[in-house]
Amino acid sequence: MLEMKRRFFLAGTAAILAAPAMTPAFAAAPTKGGTLRVSIDQAVSVIHPLLTRVNPEYLVSELLYSNLTRLKVDMSVEADLAESWTANAELTEWTFKLRSGVKFHDGSAFSADDVVATIKAILDPANASPGRNNIGPIASVSAVDPQTVSFKLSGPYADLPVALAYTNARIIPAAIATGDFKSLATKAVGTGPFMLKSYEPDRLIVVERNPAYYDPARPYLDRIEIRVFPDLSAEGSSLISGDTDIMSTVQPTEFLRLKDSDGVDTLRVASGQFCNINFGCDTAPFNDARVRRALALTVDRQAMVDFVTEGFGTPGNDTPLNPSYQFFKPVATREQNIAEAKKLLAEAGHPNGFEATLIASDRPSVRGQLAIAIREMAKEAGITINVQTMPHATYLDQVWKKGSFYVGFYNMQPTPDGIFKLLYTSDASWNETRWNNKAFDALVAEARGTTDKDKRTDLYTKAQALMNEEVPSIIPAFFDVLAAKRSWVQGFEAHPRASVFRLDYVSLTDKAPKRG
């Protein structure tokens, strides 16, 4: 265990030492200055860092704020506002050493009090932060001294440094966290590499370099303009014409078009991002595991990869883990088997199949594609699926977490624990399947406090097998994360997490157009 501690400590320090040299080796030394234009496909309705919900909002809050830790492209953590961290042997108490001399955008100094107040604000149900259940089992948090924060956990948890890199765990000033919490809806006071210049939710967000950023080398850019493009095809056209420099998310159909365009580099990375069919496991007919498994058996997974990802993905096995995650070992793959599906349906009392309405929101468009594809596949087993699409906001309001048969879409989480606790355990933040399986909960809980890699892998594999058997949701395919950039953009990489962008490492070459 002692060795464990040291490893964590070293991981933290090594990251700082390495930080200035983080740019990829193949790139020339980054030049400073310039304006970068990034396109996003959804409005940034929320800039309050503790309340953001979708990738474009995370993109903006990542520029303006800092976490204690940060996710690198290989999904390991590096130091951000924390310099180093250690844990006790039981993994129930963690101590984070903070960077000194850091200032918020309003000039006030950053200290341990800000961290404590922020974490408390995230955990306060009254604030309704989506990150409340995603930053680890924190029982209490306190400032040891202005440069040290101590976390006491309600149970052993090995992933705390990763959890604190969560998209909502951005540190805000204590005065705001305990005072006018809502004021961050229209302004930004962070310690991030950029400062908010202007904010129009549906059109344009402009940020400018923070001259007081803790790393004197970064950011390289003077200014970033984030432009909202409601239409995907138009967004692609804009990148091709050179009007924008980075397309933060690319759909597979657009990817093929961008790949053939001059001056555009497409970026692709395997990921645990997936689209799934969620069952309300407490609602008939989906309260019968045989019915859920029968539908899962109708899916031709390789065809699904083609239909919904145009080949930019990998088959799924009805569990949210895949080789992109640590602690992963595959369980036997489920093959399409219509006869078996029919048999299960008959056993469950639906010898002639059943009829159900599958709801799919329109963003991203793959949800609808998945729904139509599964409709056709399920037909063979006598299951009639009616597809209903709706605008994404309406879906969030009326169907998400409430419906019993709908298409979900989720980013890869940094750890297996992250995705299980987000969606599938009884106490998951978005327990949308209402599966509530005690055996599964116990396996996930045990893995949390297990540091031995093999043992942990074993526990997660058992949890996966249970999911594969009971099918709280059908996960037919995983998506690669796709992005694109102009070739004059350097230092931008597609991140498997899909909600991390690291634009402070981006720079422009001298071929980039000069913008006033």
Place this chain on the structure above:
Amino acid sequence: MIEFLKRLLRTPQGAIGLFVVVLVLLIVIFGPMLAPNDPEKMAPLARYKAPSLTYLLGTDQYGRDIFSRLLIGARATVVMAVLATIIGTLVGALIGTTSAFLGGRADEFIMRTVDAVMSIPSLLFALLVVNLLGSSTVNALVAVAIAFAPGMARITRSVALSVRKQDYVNAAMARGESSAFIIRREMLPNVVAPIIVEMTIRISFAIMLFATLSFLGLGAQPPAAEWGLMVSEARRYMHLSAGILIWPSVAIAIASIGFNLLGDGLRDALNPRT
């Protein structure tokens, strides 16, 4: 009737329009029987195929036969547009004639209210209604019908008023004809004619509205072969195969131009000043 048809066919707009509209209606009736393939059958290995003998217009993003989908989708597209227009017209005609009949302050009140409702753009109005009712084909139909009603009310009223003042109606009255005869033989044909012209043109407008609702995810639901939905889905795949976008667009364009031309032809044929 024969006389009228001759006059309609004498105008080039009318001739072309009639031909196209009849063709479209034939597809609406016989299309599903003619379709060579199952319009919803997916084929993972036959996606984005170019036109061939098996697939006359190629296949779409799911390997479905575009030609069959167009033939079958004609019903969903054209019948819906016609129905919505007819319902909207009936409701509008009811309001318009009532208003014209009542006259005076009641007329003033009704028409000012209709004007007020018309200040909300019809697409927006349709959107609000669909959101209120939930998105489905039937609700989209109701929404388009409601959106059309105020405009039709205004037109019906003005036509009804002007017809009442016409010389031939006065002449018939002077001849001592019965009211029933006057309404049936003199007024009705003259009231109905302009409304039919307006309706014909509005059918193409309705096709557009339905397509736009589908584009916004509020109209027909996939995998329906409604043409507007086909086009709006195709936009995502147009860079992989242009045909997916082109063919349903062509179908919509033909139907819409057909109804527009027919409307123009009807107007010219009904206009006595030729």
Place this chain on the structure above:
Amino acid sequence: MSPNYLLKRLLMIFYTLFVVSLIVFAITQVLPADAAVMMLGEHATPEALDALRQTMGLNAPVWVQYGHWLWALLQGDFGTSLRTGQPIGPAMFSALGRSLLLAFLSIGLMLILAIPLGIIAAIRRGKVADIVVSLISYLGVALPEFVTATVAVLLLADWLKWLPPTGYVSPTEDFFGAIAHLILPVCVISVILIAHVSRMVRSELVDVLHTDYIRAARLKGMSRGTVLRRHALRNALLPTITIVALDVGYLLGGVIVVEEIFAIPGIGRELIVAIQARDLPVIQAGVLIMAATYSIVNFIADMLYAVLDKRIQYD
């Protein structure tokens, strides 16, 4: 034009706004959405929701809520957006400004194209030129806006690279960039509007050319061209004012799709986002502002018509 008529038209605007406010308030009341849930998001606790409903007055009777809303509105307070937490008024009016800019440019281009087409069609009625004009003007309305816009972007931006594809640039930030980015959407919208106006000009002109007054002028030995210029056109083009004013409604609310594809944050797009997100106060304010703009434009058009057409008596 008598002061009486003016007064009556002005009263009509207020009546229109009153009716629209009732309709939009009724619709937003019935829309299946909870404003408190919208504001706090799906992670809110029931207690927090209840408290917010209380402070927002959502538990009060509907007519009381309507009264409060109207009263605030009369003081120029449009409320705050549930989605973004920002005040609605400034955002809506700058969106309206962008929409109006797009609308006026489109009307300008459309008139330049549609009036000559309509005149040709009327003079050569029933001939080949008439058919050609019909077909040209119908091309604009033959396809849904999203297809026309898509094809325009593909053709002029992606392939020919003549124009920037999409995106909105504010004229105050970069004037030439703004013009370049506006050309495509303006072209698309004016092409859509051509059919309406050219058909109108054609039928008006056909009617005018058949009046006794024009026949008399011809009989007096005036040339066809002179008759057309001096008498027919003037009378045929006057109704165009009314038609264009009616089109403003379409230009504000109907071009949602064009605004969406070209990423122009106009009032139509604000509204569609609000409708999809069930952002009730924004829907209420947006529809009302739109109706007000439409009414005012039509009022101006009627006045203009009355001034230009001295033969018409207004009482």
